[in-house]
Amino acid sequence: MKGVGIVEGRELYALLTAGGDAPAEIRHRTGALKKALIPLKGRPLFTYLLDATLALPDIKRILVSCGESQEGFPPPPPNVEYFDRMHDIVEAIEHACKLLQEQVGDAFLDGELLIASIDVPLMTSQQLGEMIEQSRALKADVVWPLVEKKVVESKFPGSKRTYVKTRQGTYTGGNIFLVKPRPLLTRLGLLRRIFKHRKNPLALASIFGLGLIAKLLSGGISIPQLEKNMSARLGLQMRALPFAHPEIAVDLDKLSDLEEMEEFLSRPPFAYR
Numbered sequence: 001m002k003g004v005g006i007v008e009g010r011e012l013y014a015l016l017t018a019g020g021d022a023p024a025e026i027r028h029r030t031g032a033l034k035k036a037l038i039p040l041k042g043r044p045l046f047t048y049l050l051d052a053t054l055a056l057p058d059i060k061r062i063l064v065s066c067g068e069s070q071e072g073f074p075p076p077p078p079n080v081e082y083f084d085r086m087h088d089i090v091e092a093i094e095h096a097c098k099l100l101q102e103q104v105g106d107a108f109l110d111g112e113l114l115i116a117s118i119d120v121p122l123m124t125s126q127q128l129g130e131m132i133e134q135s136r137a138l139k140a141d142v143v144w145p146l147v148e149k150k151v152v153e154s155k156f157p158g159s160k161r162t163y164v165k166t167r168q169g170t171y172t173g174g175n176i177f178l179v180k181p182r183p184l185l186t187r188l189g190l191l192r193r194i195f196k197h198r199k200n201p202l203a204l205a206s207i208f209g210l211g212l213i214a215k216l217l218s219g220g221i222s223i224p225q226l227e228k229n230m231s232a233r234l235g236l237q238m239r240a241l242p243f244a245h246p247e248i249a250v251d252l253d254k255l256s257d258l259e260e261m262e263e264f265l266s267r268p269p270f271a272y273r
Contacts, residue, residue, distance in 0.1 A: 011060045011104075011111035012132070013181075014053050015096040017089055018046045018118045019067020025255040036118055037072050038258065041265050044073075045252065048121030050080065053114065055125035056132070060111075063099060064118075065092035089115075090192045097181055109182045112136075116176040122247040122264060123176070131243060135178040140239035142184065145174035145248050146223075152246040158260055159250050165219030166226070174248035183236055190234060208233050 018036035021027070032038040036046035046064070053062055054077065066073055066084045076082050083099065086092040093115065100108040114132065135143035149163050149170040161172040190207070197203030205213045212229045215221035223240050230238045252258055 011107050012056065012058050012114065013060050013100055013108060013111060014062045014114040014116065015093065016046065016050060016053065016062065016064045016116050016118050017092055018064050018073075019086060019092070023254055026252075026258055029255060034067065034072060035252070036066070038252065040121055040258065040261060045121055046118040047074075049116060049118050049123060050077075052123055052125040052128050053116070054079070056129060061100065061103070063096045065096065088195055090188060090195050093184075093191075094188055097185055100181075109185075111181065113179050113181050113184070114176065115179060117251065119251040119253075120175045120248060121252070122250055122261060123245070124247070127245045127247060128176070130245070131174075131176060131241070131248065132178060134243070135239075135241055138239040138241065141180045141236040142234075142238045143178045143241050144238070145176060145241045145243040146171040147174060147243055147246045147249045151244065152249060155246050156250050156260065156264075158256065159246075160256075161249060164216060167220070167222040168242075170219075171242070172249045174243060175251055176248055187235055 018034075020035045022030070022032045022035045022038050026038055027033060030039055036044060038045040040048065050062065050064065053059060059079075062080045064073075064076070064080060064082050065086050066082050067086060068084060070082050070084045073082060081099070083095060086095060097108075097113070100113075112132075114128075131145055135145075149161075149172065152159055152161060152172060163170045163172050194204070194207060197207070208229065212221070212226075212233075215225070223242075227239055250257075250261075252261065
């Protein structure tokens with residue numbers, strides 16, 4: 001993976017969030033109760049992204065948040081640790097950071113943390129490596145990949161995503177972030193508020209400002225404006241990363257997503273997976 005190596009003074013860790021129930025229509029078809037354990041081409045869903053992350057050349061340790069319990073999960077491979085009884089992503093981030101800080105100290109706090117939802121099983125290790133390399137070049141506290149609508153639809157024409165219109169184009173967000181743990185840990189309280197009110201536009205407007213919300217709804221905001229506003233409001237240096245691989249945003253929410261993924265993984269060169 002050319003260009004993706006150890007950054008001097010920074011070590012790479014990962015948190016994979018694998019909680020949540022399987023959607024009802026998928027549960028009825030497969031019998032899987034947990035989203036992470038939905039069978040995809042004969043394998044549990046979460047193992048795809050886990051294997052891609054394990055294949056990164058400089059990954060030090062991977063934590064997997066199994067949601068309420070680890071029941072049904074296969075034994076973790078070397079260098080992987082499961083934990084459970086987490087109720088949301090902010091709680092999982094806080095617990096993972098606490099565990100890693102206890103285990104490796106400042107090497108973790110001054111390192112990098114890849115935070116990823118396991119329901120993007122089509123991401124390859126090479127694509128993950130490209131995302132990390134490009135994110136590192138931005139030198140930000142938090143990097144969030146974005147994928148343009150036309151890029152998603154060119155490869156996954158049946159995929160239904162939520163998009164936001166900007167002056168640079170229409171984008172959907174990826175399900176993977178690269179963050180710096182030390183500054184992130186100082187803002188967990190605010191992140192908890194955002195997560196709590198994520199479905200309440202008025203509450204979010206009180207955090208981010210009515211101007212930002214209005215521009216997002218009208219499509220009148222630019223990506224640099226969005227980065228500047230989010231950085232100021234969150235107290236973190238945040239950057240968006242326009243990314244070329246739609247697999248980072250194509251997640252599993254319904255039966256048609258599962259069927260599309262099964263079809264995609266049946267094509268060469270994925271048929272062996």
